[in-house]
Amino acid sequence: MITGGGLECFVKVKEKFLNMYRSDKVYLAEWIIAIVTGMFVFLTSSTWDTQSLTIWSTNVWDSIADGRFREFYAFTAENVNHVHHAHMGSELMSVLPWSIWNIPIWIMQRFFGKPIMSSALMLAYSKFFLVVVTVIVLIYAKKITMRITGDKSKSVWVMFLTASSTYIYLSVCYSGQNDILMIAASVLAINCLLKNKHRAFIAWSVLAISIKPFFLLPFLAALMITEKNILRLFVKAAIASSGLIVQKLFFRGAPGYEESMNSGPAKQMLEEMFPSNLSTSFGGISFFAIALVLIYLYCYTRDFKNSDYESSGCMAGKYVVYMITVTYTCYLAFSPFSFYRLALLTPFLYIVLIQNDDNRFYNSLFDFAMQLALLIKMILRASNMFRVDFVNKSVVQRFFGYTVKYDEKSKYANIDNYIYENNQLWEKMQPLFSGVAIVSAVLLLVLNHPEKRVNLKIKGPQNVRVIAWARMLLILPFAVFTLYLFAMSANKIYS
Numbered sequence: 001m002i003t004g005g006g007l008e009c010f011v012k013v014k015e016k017f018l019n020m021y022r023s024d025k026v027y028l029a030e031w032i033i034a035i036v037t038g039m040f041v042f043l044t045s046s047t048w049d050t051q052s053l054t055i056w057s058t059n060v061w062d063s064i065a066d067g068r069f070r071e072f073y074a075f076t077a078e079n080v081n082h083v084h085h086a087h088m089g090s091e092l093m094s095v096l097p098w099s100i101w102n103i104p105i106w107i108m109q110r111f112f113g114k115p116i117m118s119s120a121l122m123l124a125y126s127k128f129f130l131v132v133v134t135v136i137v138l139i140y141a142k143k144i145t146m147r148i149t150g151d152k153s154k155s156v157w158v159m160f161l162t163a164s165s166t167y168i169y170l171s172v173c174y175s176g177q178n179d180i181l182m183i184a185a186s187v188l189a190i191n192c193l194l195k196n197k198h199r200a201f202i203a204w205s206v207l208a209i210s211i212k213p214f215f216l217l218p219f220l221a222a223l224m225i226t227e228k229n230i231l232r233l234f235v236k237a238a239i240a241s242s243g244l245i246v247q248k249l250f251f252r253g254a255p256g257y258e259e260s261m262n263s264g265p266a267k268q269m270l271e272e273m274f275p276s277n278l279s280t281s282f283g284g285i286s287f288f289a290i291a292l293v294l295i296y297l298y299c300y301t302r303d304f305k306n307s308d309y310e311s312s313g314c315m316a317g318k319y320v321v322y323m324i325t326v327t328y329t330c331y332l333a334f335s336p337f338s339f340y341r342l343a344l345l346t347p348f349l350y351i352v353l354i355q356n357d358d359n360r361f362y363n364s365l366f367d368f369a370m371q372l373a374l375l376i377k378m379i380l381r382a383s384n385m386f387r388v389d390f391v392n393k394s395v396v397q398r399f400f401g402y403t404v405k406y407d408e409k410s411k412y413a414n415i416d417n418y419i420y421e422n423n424q425l426w427e428k429m430q431p432l433f434s435g436v437a438i439v440s441a442v443l444l445l446v447l448n449h450p451e452k453r454v455n456l457k458i459k460g461p462q463n464v465r466v467i468a469w470a471r472m473l474l475i476l477p478f479a480v481f482t483l484y485l486f487a488m489s490a491n492k493i494y495s
Helices: 002-019 029-041 048-066 069-076 094-101 104-111 119-149 152-163 166-174 177-194 198-211 214-224 230-240 241-252 257-261 263-272 289-299 306-308 315-335 339-345 348-354 360-380 414-424 428-449 464-474 476-488
Strands: 278-280 283-285 401-403 492-494
Touching: 002 348, 029 119, 029 152, 029 166, 029 230, 029 464, 048 094, 048 119, 069 241, 069 257, 094 104, 094 119, 094 339, 104 119, 119 152, 119 166, 119 348, 152 348, 166 177, 166 339, 166 360, 177 198, 177 306, 177 315, 177 339, 198 214, 198 241, 214 230, 214 289, 214 315, 214 401, 230 241, 257 348, 278 306, 283 289, 289 315, 306 315, 315 339, 315 348, 315 428, 348 360, 348 428, 360 401, 360 414, 360 428, 360 464
Parallel strands: none
Antiparallel strands: 278 283, 401 492
16 A cells, blocks of 8 residues: 555656656667667677678778779779678778778788688777767757757757667668768768858768769759759769769779679669659659659759758758658669668658657657568568578677578578568568558658648647657567577587
């Protein structure tokens, strides 16, 4: 039985908790949970991408030290470190910033005979660079949000929602992919644009596009918000692509360059970017191509000028961030993509969502539904994720005392094998999760138009913190279950 004093204490604790729950603050405990989740994913995985990108980044220094810099692609194709991908297949800038960070581990391998591929700690050090770059993205996402909203609380929430998203966990902490390098440069570019610093905007865009060309498409959309002169549009697009062009000219005719470009993921990505989704008498039609035409037309017909960026909270800035989000969403919806490329939505999607207080509940709900649906869809379609052999070479694997040889037919090879072994019905459920993801994405874009043209008559509850807690833990059960499969595997190799 609760006494009067105990009841009073309980009421006070309850009231304090509810006040915190309803607060607009992001609490330290929430940051800690998000960071611990990311650390767990980070420490329990070492994918082919992490390993290959790390070795390619250190190959830069080996090729320079050996006087073979122009033979960089041929040297990489020799694959002396036995990584999964023999050919690099992307431009130099995709690893050059990373190579500077990896100088210490290159020295350890080059001069002290410590193979990077044999050291989980050295591979983890390499992957940690992506975490550092993510922090830069968060800092400038906050600056952009402050520029658009003038609200410090919302700016912090954008940082938190970006950092705790499944998209960042998958791309940075799990896969160790370099898309975040391009995202960082693009966020810096947009920050400059919203401050009306157009030369800096172009300069950072050159860097972003030279790392990976994805940003060229939203760059054009952002440019058209205020630039209406067609000739200047072409000139600025050419300048923005100059970094990419210079790299291609430098390595043109270089040993191994053409072979690497033709066998790598960059060529395949370009080939698949505009798939034929609809047959007509004109020929196949790509939905993404249609979307781009409509996006560019819409941006070009907005009535804004450069001087509009000079005022804080300007509508032009809101349109820029919104149309970048629309462009990336259309790419992910209509073109084949690797699971880690979902990070392209960050941080722009969350800058869009955080502005709309009226739809806070629905934004949180549809964002959660989209992340969960995409995560399950990526697993069911047999993406290269949550494989037991990706625990090999991770920091956590050192404590198991064995590695696991991958057997693609084994029930314990990865999560999708385990699921299908127990219930084949899941394979038929893929369209369900795709549908949930698509409708959630569409609703997020429609409900969060900069001018708020759609208002729901029924308002949801404002206290949605529990959804934020659930979304940052989405990936955790899958990462934990991968360790379970690693422990249950019959293909253990003890050293």
